[in-house]
Amino acid sequence: MDTxxxxxxxxxxxxxVWRSYLGATTLLMDRLDRDLRTAHDLSMPExxxxxxxxxxxxxxxRMATLAAQVSHSRSRVTHTxxxxxxxxxxxxxxxVGDGRGVSAVLTDHGFSVLEQAAHTHVRGVHAHLVEHASPEEFAVLGRVMQRVVDQLDDAGSCPAP
Amino acid sequence: MDTxxxxxxxxxxxxxVWRSYLGATTLLMDRLDRDLRTAHDLSMPExxxxxxxxxxxxxxxRMATLAAQVSHSRSRVTHTxxxxxxxxxxxxxxxVGDGRGVSAVLTDHGFSVLEQAAHTHVRGVHAHLVEHASPEEFAVLGRVMQRVVDQLDDAGSCPAP
DNA sequence: GGTCTGTGGTTGAGTGTTCAACAAGAGGGA
DNA sequence: TCCCTCTTGTTGAACACTCAACCACAGACC
Incomplete structure (x- = not known):
């Protein structure tokens, strides 16, 4: 950090704008998480x-791939x-082919839990986010966020310590 | 939840778009939090x-007002x-004037910690978010996020249990 | 005055996350 | 083959957050 x-x-x-973003994100994540938890005993990260x-x-x-995909630390994924x-x-x-390697596999039961939960989640995203932006606005949101992701996830290519 | x-x-x-938003938010918050922590021993919520x-x-x-402003539970604010x-x-x-009431006051030392930390934080917001949106795009982001806040924070007027 | 309900704030236990340290295999070079 | 280093995944302790229970006061109503 150059001073x-x-x-x-x-x-x-x-x-x-920054505060709106911060507030919206806090409330939105909290809400989606809470809905999933009460209806399906599942957290957002899960x-x-x-x-x-x-x-x-x-x-x-594979565990490491999964960690990269959801931008969590390997440790966190292990616990989850x-x-x-x-x-x-x-x-x-x-x-297979790597003695260290461990893969997570979704069970049939897990798949049916997910099918249920998806309804809750998608409805939430619709009602609390999508509804409130025009298609054009939503597209802008997507473009900006994508740039943020691109620039951040090969800067610190490993968010995991 | 109507099924x-x-x-x-x-x-x-x-x-x-939704995944970009999710990914960007995860990476961005994580990065800002990490920078504040390493440089000033302060978390984002703090x-x-x-x-x-x-x-x-x-x-x-006042504690309750503070909780409302940052959209955290009263309990969380107490701990923080x-x-x-x-x-x-x-x-x-x-x-004053309310026997139950407790107010948090920023000390002089706290103020000077904040003055330092603000540099780190603002630079981060600039480098990792503002830089990647045109003024128009940024304004769109603000409008959408503001609507999300409005609709979410008087739906569940108390995020605190 | 008394009770009743609602709000403000704290507490402690349970849960999830981070962090540093670790074991074990992979891959390279001498 | 023997190192050396990097990656993978796990562990346990420390830390942060959630949740439900709780006490104390405020305000209204009788």
């Missing part, structure tokens, strides 16, 4: 993992998968 | 609280303020 260069302060309106698994060949992904395994939603298997 | 009505699934492109306090008359806000108090960054005082 010799001038810090570019935010204008009042930029500040206002749900995200299930979605990735369900879309993958064999419903199975352990929890999901205890609930019978995923299973661990030895990855 | 009789049809769930409005997301189109492929909506899904893509920083947000300090900002609110610093802008308030007497650098002091306790932590900040232990570090000498804020102090608790009895609120």
């Amino acid at each position: 010799t260069t001038e810090t570019p302060w935010l204008t009042e309106s930029q500040q206002h 749900y995200e993992i299930l979605v990735r698994l369900s879309e993958s060949p064999d419903r199975s992904i 998968i352990s929890r999901l395994e205890r609930k019978g939603i995923v299973q661990r298997t030895q990855a | 009789t009505t049809e769930t409005p699934w997301l189109t492929e492109s909506q899904q893509h 920083y947000e609280i300090l900002v609110r306090l610093s802008e308030s008359p007497d650098r002091s806000i 303020i306790s932590r900040l108090e232990r570090k000498g960054i804020v102090q608790r005082t009895q609120a």
